[in-house]
Amino acid sequence: MSAAPLAPPSGRFISFEGIDGAGKSSHLDAVAERWQRRGLEVVRTREPGGTPLAETLRDLVLHQGMDALTEALLIFAARRNHLQQCIAPALERGAVVLCDRFTDATFAYQGAGRGFDLAVLTTLESWVQRGPGGLRQPDLTLWFDLDPAVAAQRLVAARTPDRFERQDEAFFHRVRDGYRARFEAQPERFVRIDASQSRDQVAVQIAAMLAERGW
Ligand SMILES: Nc1ncnc2c1ncn2[C@@H]1O[C@H](COP(=O)(O)OP(=O)(O)O)[C@@H](O)[C@H]1O
Numbered sequence: 611m612s613a614a615p616l617a618p619p620s621g622r623f624i625s626f627e628g629i630d631g632a633g634k635s636s637h638l639d640a641v642a643e644r645w646q647r648r649g650l651e652v653v654r655t656r657e658p659g660g661t662p663l664a665e666t667l668r669d670l671v672l673h674q675g676m677d678a679l680t681e682a683l684l685i686f687a688a689r690r691n692h693l694q695q696c697i698a699p700a701l702e703r704g705a706v707v708l709c710d711r712f713t714d715a716t717f718a719y720q721g722a723g724r725g726f727d728l729a730v731l732t733t734l735e736s737w738v739q740r741g742p743g744g745l746r747q748p749d750l751t752l753w754f755d756l757d758p759a760v761a762a763q764r765l766v767a768a769r770t771p772d773r774f775e776r777q778d779e780a781f782f783h784r785v786r787d788g789y790r791a792r793f794e795a796q797p798e799r800f801v802r803i804d805a806s807q808s809r810d811q812v813a814v815q816i817a818a819m820l821a822e823r824g825w
Pocket residue numbers: 628629630631632633634635636637754764765768805806807808809810812
């Protein structure tokens with residue numbers, strides 16, 4: 611007996627996560643359109659980025675050399691502006707926010723990938739995401755889990771690599787482990803998507819998971 615349909619995801623914050631090439635961007639539009647067809651306002655955004663200031667910081671982070679602390683501080687500075695200027699106002703007016711990456715990526719890339727101090731990242735997370743109702747986190751995170759070797763094959767012809775996409779496969783194995791650690795620490799917030807399947811099969815996984823929530 612399926613559960614009664616839950617309220618639509620109005621005012622919900624949903625993030626897509628996974629290593630480069632896992633297939634996040636390939637499915638974001640379809641999920642946004644699923645809710646727009648039902649008359650919901652959907653704010654589709656990304657990190658680093660989402661506001662003019664945060665997009666400027668994104669360009670620096672993706673293309674300028676810097677040490678791990680500088681990188682983490684710029685990413686969280688972008689996040690603060692993105693939360694205040696874009697995400698929080700959208701959620702307050704009842705829109706669905708669909709974000710391509712959020713803080714899980716920081717723990718995966720800067721924490722696990724670069725070996726940056728997780729305690730410092732946790733402190734920055736608490737400062738930047740503190741809101742009236744406590745820590746502002748996504749209500750649901752779809753983790754597109756994929757073997758880095760498969761992701762690398764997909765990216766070979768896809769696009770000019772940025773600073774992160776130029777990292778070696780061992781880096782992306784650490785990033786994948788970093789995502790798994792966040793998934794295991796917060797199982798109630800995450801859904802793992804098997805991103806190794808075909809594009810259509812991944813779309814079926816996503817639709818089934820959302821239907822189960824009545825979304
Ligand atoms: N399930 C899939 N199987 C094979 N190739 C895929 C699949 N999903 C996406 N791709 C391809 O892999 C590349 C990366 O996909 P993309 O959605 O940009 O990943 P991400 O946004 O996670 O970096 C693109 O060329 C895309 O066409």
